[in-house]
Amino acid sequence: MSANHDISRVVRSWIREEQDDSADRVLQVVLSRLDTTPQRWSWWPARRIPPMTTKLRYTLVGFALVAVIVTGAATLFGSPRRDPEPPGTTAPSATTAAPSTVTGSITAAVFDTETAALYATVMAADGSNVRRLEAGPAWVPRFSPDGETVLLGAYQHAWPPDETDNDVFAATIRADGSGYNQLRFAAGYPETLYCTAWSVGGDRLFCGGRDSREAGRSGFYSVRASDGGDLQRIPTTNADGLYIPADAFADGTRLAGAYVTESEYLLLGDQGGVVGFVALDGSAEVAASGRSMTAVYQFNDEEKYPSPPSLSPDGATIVAASDGRLFLVDLDGSLPVAIDVPTSETLGTPTAAFPSWSPDGTWIVFSIEYADAEVGWDLYRIRPDGTGLTQLTATPTLLEQNPDWIGPTR
């Protein structure tokens, strides 16, 4: 009794004496987001209904009874019953891919659950005219700046070095499906090298290297886009883990991306890593998120691959996923803000991942997997303020991931 009383007194004293910070910064962010954060209304009145007279009460009850009778009769004898939508083909809270003003093209990685094929597709920005690129595997397909070529953002694996069947998947292909070009990295590249971004001029590719055998070789790299040669390392501070390129800044001096520690890479599936940017000359390395964001996606029991965040066209905001949600990370250091992807009444809670900005910065294309759906990932777009959720693909046996969106004029 005495011991418990003492420890309670000590804990109470300690917990009350801790120094507190002002929440002004948080408050500022919250208030700045109110305009873009719609309130959610419920079907019941938030306020109690004021007292009514008996006459008014009977009148309202009478109206309610008439409404119930009319509705019931219409249901029993009225219009023919309509079958529900097949599960998973549409999200009830989303607008289906209807006529839209969006323009440009989207490329995405697709995993066929029936054939286990992994490939890239190119489609119109509204989800129509889907074309499969009949070429090697693609996990993070990315358009070149001119839109003519797609980087099949797979990785090249250098281990074990003496075997000839190493995973060698890094390649580019023309957006029309022709001109498959497998890249050959120069000797000395790290154990795995994921290439997931283009330079502004389109002449080089940015890659993330990871090496579990030799410390100090992890980091950002760049290679020549035409053949994978001229391997160059971009100076970074961390010697282990995985750097994941997202997008080059328009001025060509910096690269946005993510960093995952080695332990996060080994242990985590759907989250881990910070997002930020580096100066290509090594003079700066900035972790903008201040918290962990998704950077690696667990593909199956054995494989995991990068899920790069995406830099907005104005270079001010990175969109990233974490723990099934999307977040906007302003590079000015303010706190990440979640994009509220609505829950579906029939399909349940959405897991959102693989976000990428539209060319004009007004939309984010990404993937959703709903908890209660029997199908996997489909592509959707949403505005940064959480409105306008629109489904782009509805393919029960195909899992669409890691989309990239390019404009019609380049």
Added chain:
Amino acid sequence: MDTDLVVRAQRGDKDAYALVAAETADRFLAVARRILRDRDLAEDATQQALLAIWQDLPRLRDPGRFEPWSYRILVHACYGEGRKERRWAPNLHVLPNDERSVDAGLDSVVDRDQLERGFRRLTIDQRTVVVLYHYLDKPLDEIARILGIPVGTAHSRLHHAMRGMRAALDADTRPTSREAAR
């Protein structure tokens, strides 16, 4: 909390909600920081909670119950951040000691580092009950309503938390076998 402000905010009055949030934010951050033991995570949880409260205010049936309802949202946000805390250990940084109050009001045999280590060993469920009880002075029946658990469970969590703290402090002050052999 002024109920009229809450009602105005429920109807979408942003100026009213700005006053509600201003009155709430510091306290929320203090509670979240004590539960999560990390300033960045606490700021994230506070921000998420304040935006969630704004979004869901129209669904609050009784504006007079704003405070326990809002604490429930904050606690849920802390739970969400706490899950990440376990996985993102490399990003954690220990809260700085408050040097101005070292030893003030504490038993001389227990220092702040010991308390910090002991508290971090508690589950987030236990830490939450301890913070609501000892920092906010909430009675156990109200804590139970905030957390959506039976009163007995709230009592049990507090009891086990105090036992856990006692055990952690005892273990910290016990000499290691090497020290004892000297």
